Amino acid sequence: MKNILVLYYSQTGQIKEIIYSILKPFDKTEFNIDFIEIKPETEYPFPWPADKFFDVFPESKEGISCKLRPIEIKEPDKYDLIILGLQVWYLEPSIPVASFLKSNYAKVLENKPVITVFGVRNMWINAHQEMKRLINNVKGRLIGNIVFADRHNNLISVLTIIRWLFKGKKEASKFLPDAGVSDNEIKSASKFGIEIQKALQNNRLSDLQGRLENLGAVKVDYHIMKTEFAGSRMFGIWSSIILKRSSGNIKKRKRLLRLFKYYLYFVIYVISPISSAVFRLIRLLFPKKTKNQIIKQISIIS
Ligand SMILES: Cc1cc2nc3c(=O)[nH]c(=O)nc-3n(C[C@H](O)[C@H](O)[C@H](O)COP(=O)(O)O)c2cc1C
Known part of the structure; x- marks a missing residue:
């Protein structure tokens, strides 16, 4: 019997649904799967x-941790694979998941093969780099990464995610599609499970990622990736200014956050369409160079 531990955080349950779908093909007589x-x-x-x-x-x-509810992992040494389900908050691993990886509980990852499964809007590459660093810090071995994203146009998915996150409405409305990862993509996630199961049965985890990628585990649009990187640099400046200038002063913090909100909407709806057009052009002009940049960023090697 092989043992798999699934660790996840999810507000809407989306990532849990995705991981259930991935694990659906697993033979339950051969694999024991624990969810935490x-x-x-x-x-x-x-x-x-x-x-x-x-x-x-x-x-x-800034990767500042929150307190977590106690987690009990009964036999941490027994696991043959750990699957970590997460989402991105402001281009970083969400606070609960990052907090977990910085806590003592993350010792369960030590010397264990780890697969990360993202359920996001469309910007996750910066968070992937941070996940590699955090998993490496606790001596986990990242052997796979699968990304589930909203495949609609960037500006549309901003509108639908706002509707979902602020009002709880995931379903399509009159002018806008469903928010989040599509049902079809979630249903088809079992194709990854079949490959992971085979890799565990044949002890071939070290070269699993290539096979997952052949099945479409990681899809990247160059213009989204470059927009994300520009955003991440600016977010770093904003977050340090907000924390430094407002330390302890709630009114000041609120004022700065309001400014950040206006900045964010301005960048999304005014700057990003222009920069995206430029990045699309660069992608067309330099296909080889831009492809290599993508390959470097999606690598699971630290
Ligand atoms: C505070 C916050 C910030 C987010 N920032 C991003 C982001 O930077 N990039 C992205 O692709 N999705 C972002 N999302 C969407 C989430 O990654 C995720 O898809 C959605 O919240 C559903 O996650 P769940 O599994 O917790 O239900 C954000 C969500 C929240 C709540």
Whole structure:
């Protein structure tokens, strides 16, 4: 019997649904699968009041941990594979997942093969780099990464995710599609499970990622990746200014966060369409160079 541990955090349950779908083909007589939910001591609200949504920005970006509810892992040594389900908050691993990886509980990853499964809107590459660093810090071995994203146009998915996160409405409305990862993509996730099961049965985990990628585990649009990198640099400046200037002063923090919110909407709807067009052109002009940049960023090697 082989043992798999699934660790995940999810507000809407999306990532849990995705991982269930991945694991559906697993032969239950051959594999024991344990699920553990990572839970913050004080839950983040869902749907999000707008103020609270922006209020988690500086701590998300700076990787400042929250307290977690106690986690009991009965026999940490028994696991043959750990699957870590997460989402991205402000281009970084969400606070609960990053907090888990910085806590003593993360010792369970030591010397264990780890597969990360992202359920995001469309910007996850910066968080992937941070996940590699955090997993490496606890001596885990990242052997796979599968990314589930909203495949709609960037500006559309901003509108639908706002509707979902602020109002709890995932379903399509009159003018806008469903938010989040599509049902079809979630259903088809079992193709990855078949490959992971085979790799465990044949002890061939070290070269699994190539096979997962052949099945479409990681899809990257160059213009989204470059937009994300520009955003990440600016987020770093904003978060350090907000934390330094407002330390302890709630009114000041609120004022700065309001400015950040206006900045964010301006960048998304005014700057990013222009920069995206430029990045698309660069992609067309330099296919080889841009492809190599993507390959470097999606690598699971630290
Ligand atoms: C505070 C916050 C910030 C987010 N920032 C990003 C982001 O930078 N990139 C992205 O692709 N998705 C982002 N999302 C969407 C999430 O990654 C995720 O897809 C969605 O919240 C559903 O996750 P769940 O598994 O917790 O339900 C953000 C969500 C929240 C709540």
